Amino acid sequence: MQTGSFQGMKLLNKSTILNTIRLHSPISRAEIAKKTKLTPATVTNIVTELINENLVCESKVGTSQGGRKPILLTINNRDSFIVGVDVGGHTVRAVVTNLSATIQARDEITLPSPLTKDELLKQIVLVIQAVMTKSKINKDKIIGIGIGMHGVVDHLEGIAIFAPNFQLRQIPIKKHLEAQFQIPVYVENDVRAFTLGETWFGNGKGIDNLICINIGVGIGAGIILNDQLFHGQNGIAGEIGHVIVDINGRKCSCGSYGCLQTIAGGEVLRERALESEQNQELLKKAHNDPNAINGALIYQCAKEGDPLSLQLLADTGRYIGVGVINLIHLINPTRIIIGGGVAKAGDYVLAPLREVVKERALTAQARETEILQSKLGDDGTMIGAATLVLKHLFNPHITL
Numbered sequence: 001m002q003t004g005s006f007q008g009m010k011l012l013n014k015s016t017i018l019n020t021i022r023l024h025s026p027i028s029r030a031e032i033a034k035k036t037k038l039t040p041a042t043v044t045n046i047v048t049e050l051i052n053e054n055l056v057c058e059s060k061v062g063t064s065q066g067g068r069k070p071i072l073l074t075i076n077n078r079d080s081f082i083v084g085v086d087v088g089g090h091t092v093r094a095v096v097t098n099l100s101a102t103i104q105a106r107d108e109i110t111l112p113s114p115l116t117k118d119e120l121l122k123q124i125v126l127v128i129q130a131v132m133t134k135s136k137i138n139k140d141k142i143i144g145i146g147i148g149m150h151g152v153v154d155h156l157e158g159i160a161i162f163a164p165n166f167q168l169r170q171i172p173i174k175k176h177l178e179a180q181f182q183i184p185v186y187v188e189n190d191v192r193a194f195t196l197g198e199t200w201f202g203n204g205k206g207i208d209n210l211i212c213i214n215i216g217v218g219i220g221a222g223i224i225l226n227d228q229l230f231h232g233q234n235g236i237a238g239e240i241g242h243v244i245v246d247i248n249g250r251k252c253s254c255g256s257y258g259c260l261q262t263i264a265g266g267e268v269l270r271e272r273a274l275e276s277e278q279n280q281e282l283l284k285k286a287h288n289d290p291n292a293i294n295g296a297l298i299y300q301c302a303k304e305g306d307p308l309s310l311q312l313l314a315d316t317g318r319y320i321g322v323g324v325i326n327l328i329h330l331i332n333p334t335r336i337i338i339g340g341g342v343a344k345a346g347d348y349v350l351a352p353l354r355e356v357v358k359e360r361a362l363t364a365q366a367r368e369t370e371i372l373q374s375k376l377g378d379d380g381t382m383i384g385a386a387t388l389v390l391k392h393l394f395n396p397h398i399t400l
């Protein structure tokens with residue numbers, strides 16, 4: 001886009017109006033003009049365009065303050081839809097949502113292993129086609145695709161730079177999917193997509209400085225600074241799982257030693273359970289299959305009062321608490337949201353985590369940093385991926 005162009009100004013006004021309708025719906029044209037300080041004529045023209053593009057619709061009639069009753073506008077949740085995709089280590093999951101991120105249909109496939117770049121791209125296309133068909137929504141009404149991809153992602157080019165679970169590099173996701181579907185495609189790291197989703201639709205609404213931590217097999221964080229996702233120079237900002245907490249610690253999957261992930265990740269829960277001498281109850285529940293011991297089983301046993309399971313989850317909470325304190329001291333966020341498999345254990349993990357923060361953070365305010373569980377849960381990355389499309393629609397980066 002040309003700097004300072006008339007087109008640029010118009011697009012900016014358009015997204016400003018669209019965003020005002022999103023945040024204050026139902027709202028009249030007159031109120032939009034008041035809130036945006038645009039002229040009533042500009043608002044009327046742009047609203048007509050937005051209605052014709054199926055992004056906005058007229059809804060009920062508002063109350064009159066003398067004179068004609070105003071027609072109120074809302075976001076059109078019936079005629080424009082988005083596909084949100086979560087490319088994990090073993091599965092690809094996809095949803096179709098409306099412009100308010102309400103899920104209309106979902107689908108999922110298990111990935112073959114080993115996997116080539118072409119096979120991965122083929123599988124992503126298949127699951128997108130499947131979820132579109134399932135939604136029974138006309139293809140013309142799908143306005144964009146968002147992808148939350150694990151690993152290191154170049155979000156500007158839409159390339160997966162390195163996907164550790166597949167040991168694949170330089171996967172041109174955006175280019176491939178745009179050629180296939182002929183609509184805009186946005187790609188982001190999965191934890192950052194999840195963070196964006198929580199910011200728009202979850203427990204991070206209205207928070208300008210926010211950190212979301214995803215604790216599964218790996219541990220990663222998405223950082224929102226001044227209302228914007230922070231990527232760092234090469235897209236590795238937020239790799240909290242590889243913050244070193246024990247210089248002489250265990251070897252990590254990244255090749256280093258003593259990373260937070262080696263003491264607090266999902267895999268370590270099983271290892272510590274197997275090392276313990278009090279693991280009879282867990283092994284019984286796992287039918288003596290060590291591989292069946294996972295976070296979900298440990299959580300189940302904790303609920304039934306198994307002392308080892310309670311201890312394992314509390315230890316995990318405290319270890320993650322150390323990572324959280326480091327993040328608080330580095331970024332000083334208003335709120336921290338915890339998601340991912342391990343977070344499903346709720347207060348068994350979160351209570352000891354909060355305790356560590358209350359005991360060890362630097363100042364009285366830092367000790368009171370809010371720590372909440374994710375609201376979007378397992379859907380977080382998919383909804384966040386859909387939000388990538390919304391973000392470009394409602395809030396594009398325009399240089400004037």
Ligand SMILES: [Zn+2]
Nearest residue numbers: 242252254259
């Ligand atoms: Zn590591």
